[in-house]
Amino acid sequence: MAAGFKTVEPLEYYRRFLKENCRPDGRELGEFRTTTVNIGSISTADGSALVKLGNTTVICGIKAEFAAPPTDAPDKGYVVPNVDLPPLCSSRFRSGPPGEEAQVASQFIADVIENSQIIQKEDLCISPGKLSWVLYCDIICLDYDGNILDACTFALLAALKNVQLPEVTINEETGLAEVNLKKKSYLNIRTHPVATSFAVFDDTLLIVDPTGEEEHLATGTLTVVMDEEGKLCCLHKPGGSGLTGAKLQDCMSRAVTRHKEVKKLMDEVIKSMKPK
């Protein structure tokens, strides 16, 4: 009977739950789904992380290559993010060139990297003007159940913490790069940006970490990216219903708490990883 009602009137079905301040999957309005993270599972990638936010599963793989630094910034390297939403993850996506949602997500991740200064591009430079690292961060969604941006940001952060770059020296005589695979060092991660996404229901109610169905029924979304000093890195509100300043402040305080939760989880996982 409930399943029939849900199919015919999904919005009413949700409203009944929201009136009692909870959601169909049993969560409260401000509660996140169970988050699990697995770091370093892909050995062919230089750094990798798999993040599961409830059913939403996202994997990030990072590969490092050499490149000539840009002419206008000879002492910087590159970080190239790319988010891929294949038809594999949800029936709403078709195969072919990246759709709108994938491109928006890619741009969002690029903005987060740029704004939060997660790594200094100067750290990626090997020899100014001649050689630098380029980090290709490929994020693939394996299962889409809402809140893709949070999962992608977390996966990217975890994968970057896992990246180990070998030591490279430029041979004076030949001018070629010599890579010492035995000596590897971790990247210097300066900040830890964590994203928190909200969905707006009926122009008034805010719920945290929307599932696929909730995103579909929502009248607006908001994503807040915070780093550990309480600094706002990025605020993404693509249209939708308007929000008052007070509601925005609530969101930001929720984002601060979420940051602590995520940071704790990630530190635990990294500590539990046996050194190679």
Next chain:
Amino acid sequence: AGGRCSGSWRAMSPAYVPFLPQIRGSRARALPDRALVNCQYSSATFSTGERKRRPHGDRKSCEMGLQLRQTFEAAILTQLHPRSQIDIYVQVLQADGGTYAACVNAATLAVLDAGVPMRDFVCACSAGFVDSTALADLSHVEEAAGGPQLALALLPASGQIALLEMDARLHEDHLESVLEAAARAARDVHTLLDRVVRQHVREASVLLGD
């Protein structure tokens, strides 16, 4: 219903089979008497040692997709669902040899999970021949060594071969032993897959409260 599975067989590949009676785009391609099987193979850019620039659409991915389609057309009972399409998407996250075999095994589980009727499990394994010994399930290093390689997809109950492909030169005297090695490994895979499926069904029926 959709089905998905993640096979960790050194090449992790989730396969996804979406809704069954669904025509995407070209209605003209619908077959009047059976279902159309469409397979797409995609390997992540970080899946190989060297970064792969084109995850899908290149020759190898198209060939792999075609091989998977041919394999599954042999196994799926397409006559039961005319004028509809079954899409199988395979994504390789890490490639360490035997990617075709891993894709087939993962896709079998996904198709089963989706509830699409099949003749039998499709179990696959690769095999090679090095130093007069037949080796089953080659790793990337062994494949790169350049010896003959065989990819075999088997329907275990009947022992019928769904797909057999071989690269490089192999004397016909040795073919028997290499085929035997691959078939034995495929049967072992079948035992494992069968056990996993039964356990999953048992767990699912407990959750449903049967």
